[in-house]
Amino acid sequence: MPKLNYKTLRQEVVDEIRQRILTGDFQAGERIKENEMAQQLGVSRGPVREALRQLEQEGLVQYERNVGCSVAQVSGQDVYEICLLRATLEILAARLLQKGKSVQQALQQMQDCVGQMEQEDCDFYQLAQQDNRFHAAVIEQAGLKKLAELWKSTNIHNLAIFYAGRNDGSFDRQEYCQSHQRLLECYHTGDICQISKEIVQHYSLKASRPIEDVFTFS
Secondary structure (H helix, E strand, O other), rough: OOOOHHHHHHHHHHHHHHHHOOOOOOOOOOOOHHHHHHHHHHHOOHHHHHHHHHHHHHOOOOEEEEEEEOOOHHHHHHHHHHHHHHHOOOOOOOOOOOOHHHHHHHHHHHHHHHHHOOOOOOOHHHHHHHHHHHHHHHHHHHOOHHHHHHHHHHHHHHHHHHHHHHHHOOOOOHHHHHHHHHHHHHHHHHHHHHHHHHHHHHHHHHOOOOOHHHOOOO
């Protein structure tokens, strides 16, 4: 394995461990030993320790006293809450989004993301990243700085949803890509009521239980 670039050492260590978790190199409950990881990456234990703390905040790693760090089990309740929050924020962003150049920019980015998702060489980690980019296109063009900041804070937790879906076998790649395509087509119509309904349907595919009963559309 090539040694990491020290220019962005801490973040590279975070990205490397996160990717290993999401791609299944590390299984749920498996110990992540600081000294072994440091040796593999050619770094000291400090950056590894900092990376594991960040991943603990993201919900991908759990720490137990006198035991150390291991890959976390993401609960169904965690997935439900993340999906519910992201659906709510995206519906708000969709309602704020105005027709015009900004809409076209968002739609083009979303189309690009769908295209990347459908590529055979798009691995699980890349798929999760494209999912974040797809939905961020709407958020960023809505024009509210605080909304964008709040959304970004949920991006990492969205990765945990992919991790949970892969672990429990509920993740269906084909259906997931088709769901993004359906949502994109709905955005093209400009019908905010239909868009909002499709957003809820989209996040219900990820959630551990339906979220439709929380929303009311006229």
